[in-house]
Amino acid sequence: MDPELLRDDDPDIALLTVLRDDGSADPATDPGMSSETLLRGYREMRRLRLLDARMILLQRQGRVGFYGAAHGQEAVPIATGLAVRPDDWVFPALREQSVMLVRGFPLTTFIAQVFGNAGDVLKGRQMPSHQSGRAVHQVSWSSCIGPQLPHAVGAAWAMRAKKTGAVAVAFSGDGATSQGDFHAAMNFAGVWRAPCVIVCQNNHWSISVPTSKQTASRTIAVKARAYGIPGVRVDGNDLLAVYGVLRDALDRARRGAGPTFVEAVTYRMGAHSTSDDPTRYRAQAEVDAWAKKDPLDRLRRHLVHLGLITDASDAALDRELTAEIAAAVDEVEKLPAPERESLLADVYAEPTWNLREQLGELRRAGPAPTHG
Amino acid sequence: MARTLRFREALREAMIEEMDRDERVFLMGEEVGHYQGAYKVSEGMLDRFGDKRVVDTPIAESGFAGIGVGAAMVGLRPIIEFMTWNFSAVAFDQILNNAAKVRQMSGGQFECPIVFRGPNASARQVGSQHSHAMEHFYATVPGLKVVAPAFPADAKGLLKTAIRDDNPVLVMESETLYAVKGDVPDGEHLVELGRAHVVRPGRDVTLVAYSRMTHVALEAATDLEKEGVSAEVVDLRSLRPLDEGTIVASVERTHRLVVVHEGWPYGGVGAEIADRVQRLAFDALDAPILRVTTLDVPMPYSAKLEQACMPQRDRVIDAVRRTLARGTN
Ligand SMILES: Cc1ncc(C[n+]2csc(CCOP(=O)(O)OP(=O)(O)O)c2C)c(N)n1
Numbered sequence: 222m223d224p225e226l227l228r229d230d231d232p233d234i235a236l237l238t239v240l241r242d243d244g245s246a247d248p249a250t251d252p253g254m255s256s257e258t259l260l261r262g263y264r265e266m267r268r269l270r271l272l273d274a275r276m277i278l279l280q281r282q283g284r285v286g287f288y289g290a291a292h293g294q295e296a297v298p299i300a301t302g303l304a305v306r307p308d309d310w311v312f313p314a315l316r317e318q319s320v321m322l323v324r325g326f327p328l329t330t331f332i333a334q335v336f337g338n339a340g341d342v343l344k345g346r347q348m349p350s351h352q353s354g355r356a357v358h359q360v361s362w363s364s365c366i367g368p369q370l371p372h373a374v375g376a377a378w379a380m381r382a383k384k385t386g387a388v389a390v391a392f393s394g395d396g397a398t399s400q401g402d403f404h405a406a407m408n409f410a411g412v413w414r415a416p417c418v419i420v421c422q423n424n425h426w427s428i429s430v431p432t433s434k435q436t437a438s439r440t441i442a443v444k445a446r447a448y449g450i451p452g453v454r455v456d457g458n459d460l461l462a463v464y465g466v467l468r469d470a471l472d473r474a475r476r477g478a479g480p481t482f483v484e485a486v487t488y489r490m491g492a493h494s495t496s497d498d499p500t501r502y503r504a505q506a507e508v509d510a511w512a513k514k515d516p517l518d519r520l521r522r523h524l525v526h527l528g529l530i531t532d533a534s535d536a537a538l539d540r541e542l543t544a545e546i547a548a549a550v551d552e553v554e555k556l557p558a559p560e561r562e563s564l565l566a567d568v569y570a571e572p573t574w575n576l577r578e579q580l581g582e583l584r585r586a587g588p589a590p591t592h593g
Numbered sequence: 594m595a596r597t598l599r600f601r602e603a604l605r606e607a608m609i610e611e612m613d614r615d616e617r618v619f620l621m622g623e624e625v626g627h628y629q630g631a632y633k634v635s636e637g638m639l640d641r642f643g644d645k646r647v648v649d650t651p652i653a654e655s656g657f658a659g660i661g662v663g664a665a666m667v668g669l670r671p672i673i674e675f676m677t678w679n680f681s682a683v684a685f686d687q688i689l690n691n692a693a694k695v696r697q698m699s700g701g702q703f704e705c706p707i708v709f710r711g712p713n714a715s716a717r718q719v720g721s722q723h724s725h726a727m728e729h730f731y732a733t734v735p736g737l738k739v740v741a742p743a744f745p746a747d748a749k750g751l752l753k754t755a756i757r758d759d760n761p762v763l764v765m766e767s768e769t770l771y772a773v774k775g776d777v778p779d780g781e782h783l784v785e786l787g788r789a790h791v792v793r794p795g796r797d798v799t800l801v802a803y804s805r806m807t808h809v810a811l812e813a814a815t816d817l818e819k820e821g822v823s824a825e826v827v828d829l830r831s832l833r834p835l836d837e838g839t840i841v842a843s844v845e846r847t848h849r850l851v852v853v854h855e856g857w858p859y860g861g862v863g864a865e866i867a868d869r870v871q872r873l874a875f876d877a878l879d880a881p882i883l884r885v886t887t888l889d890v891p892m893p894y895s896a897k898l899e900q901a902c903m904p905q906r907d908r909v910i911d912a913v914r915r916t917l918a919r920g921t922n
Contacts, residue, residue: 286718286894337895345895348720364722365680366652399651400683427652429628435651502627558897568890575859579888585911586901 233442233452244526252465293490296516300463367402377417396427445482457485603745607752622674658684675711693736710764721891726856743807745775750784787834795825813909
């Protein structure tokens with residue numbers, strides 16, 4: 222395609238923003254969220270920020286094995302949680318686990334998954350930050366980058382066949398757009414007009430690889446054009462903008478008008494995961510510049526502008542959320558590891574002879590050894 | 594003379610020496626360059642060779658595995674690093690249907706001298722999708738060679754030989770071995786593919802293992818010694834081609850065999866060895882061949898469950914006792 226055809230004001234090139242620096246909302250793009258919804262979003266974002274910090278601390282102390290935080294990217298999962306209907310399905314990547322918390326998944330059960338102990342509905346089988354909750358229609362991402370994208374399109378396609386009226390939302394990082402599964406998902410979504418929304422959180426880094434080395438495309442959103450899907454480029458650090466874009470995209474999908482692709486432009490403020498040290502590959506000045514666009518600060522300025530919060534209400538909220546998280550960690554950490562024999566369950570729908578045979582082998586293992 | 598090197602340093606030395614020796618050799622993969630390798634195997638190599646020969650890629654294993662196959666067909670000698678072998682699942686078609694078959698399907702017109710390497714099997718609490726012992730899948734494929742060293746010297750010698758080999762060779766490393774130290778001979782050090790190594794001589798039972806499980810087998814052998822049981826440990830090093838001669842010779846001395854490996858019990862390298870030994874040394878065997886493997890389930894995350902799932906010393910010792918008592922259950 223002639224690069225000239227990419228006009229700077231095209232939605233897949235231009236950045237859609239609502240929140241202005243002074244805390245006001247741009248009336249041209251403001252989705253008109255109620256005060257109640259705004260306050261809920263703010264509360265959830267603050268809770269997620271505190272929760273991530275606490276989980277990373279636990280990992281540093283050796284109390285949990287791994288954690289992938291959403292620091293700097295909280296607006297996207299929280300806006301998603303606010304925009305979806307209870308029967309919609311969510312297929313997150315690493316940074317969007319918390320959508321389920323907004324949809325009412327209990328914090329204690331969420332934390333138990335990070336510990337992988339007896340309180341974990343996944344029975345200690347999955348790595349932390351790979352949460353699934355049937356009750357809230359959320360499916361864990363796969364450790365191998367990308368498979369959740371076709372899953373979401375398949376779920377959307379099936380829900381249309383079942384006439385449930387529900388839609389699916391899938392997430393990926395910018396790096397994941399290099400995988401074949403991204404192409405497959407976009408292509409099928411386009412050809413079949415599947416009732417889904419595919420969101421890419423462009424946080425500028427895939428571990429140490431900058432987006433410019435991941436794709437030569439001018440934006441990620443513009444990739445949607447070639448698949449025959451509308452692409453939207455939204456300010457991912459702006460809860461209102463993300464909410465508005467997702468609400469419209471979900472409506473489109475629900476009324477049979479087809480899928481939407483969303484590039485949410487944001488920044489990973491912390492390390493890739495607890496196994497990474499970002500100071501080795503990126504400049505502090507870049508991090509500092511993005512810190513000024515912090516999604517929580519920007520929402521806060523807006524709520525102050527609207528007169529909905531004060532320093533005093535913030536301090537009270539922080540105390541309340543910190544206590545909630547501390548109590549949940551205390552409650553969960555006491556729980557024992559899952560029963561040893563439980564590792565033989567759920568491999569097949571029914572217990573098979575080979576699994577019964579493995580029970581004998583398991584009993585030979587003796588107490589958990591310290592080596593290995 | 595020999596120096597003490599860590600496993601990762603031995604691998605790095607192999608790549609550096611071969612890249613110095615042969616300008617057609619290059620390294621490609623995720624995070625191999627600027628990040629210095631996800632597990633620091635390629636530390637310093639970008640500075641030394643530049644970004645034409647130490648190549649960072651987008652996250653697309655099927656992409657860079659295929660790029661490697663294409664480059665190999667026209668005369669380069671790629672070393673393709675998978676951040677872990679688990680992610681090679683995304684590139685399986687390139688390895689199974691392309692790298693392994695280029696020579697045969699082209700009637701021998703093309704060759705595919707390529708090395709695929711990276712950490713394999715469990716790495717402590719990384720869950721089922723990150724803990725696969727992929728060697729069993731790949732070792733079934735004609736056209737591929739598969740090696741799995743346990744010690745730094747073999748890591749260096751096998752990788753150098755793999756790079757010089759005119760076939761696709763898959764090198765299975767282990768995240769849990771990268772920091773392990775060992776003596777590595779000075780000067781040119783090559784280890785022939787398809788040669789096992791008796792790392793501990795013994796009389797009563799043969800333990801066959803490879804990669805990290807060789808260390809577990811050695812630990813078990815040390816404990817068994819205290820019970821008066823003398824276990825011989827054969828470190829396979831190559832899984833395909835398989836050194837059946839060394840295995841059979843050992844079983845002819847000890848009359849008992851226990852195979853220890855990560856990965857599931859259904860099929861796989863251990864089953865292959867059991868088949869060969871019962872055919873080639875039936876009369877030498879005093880007891881059925883036993884295998885100690887990962888349990889037949891996806892690997893759990895929880896540390897306690899994971900330990901119970903993995904082959905470990907206690908289960909090796911138990912299997913040895915059973916083979917000595919001729920019990921199989
Ligand atoms: C198939 C596969 N290859 C490589 C990896 C290792 N890996 C884990 S996360 C990651 C980067 C992901 O980047 P991106 O998609 O941008 O998401 P982000 O983590 O930045 O949110 C990589 C390379 C993997 N998990 N799966």
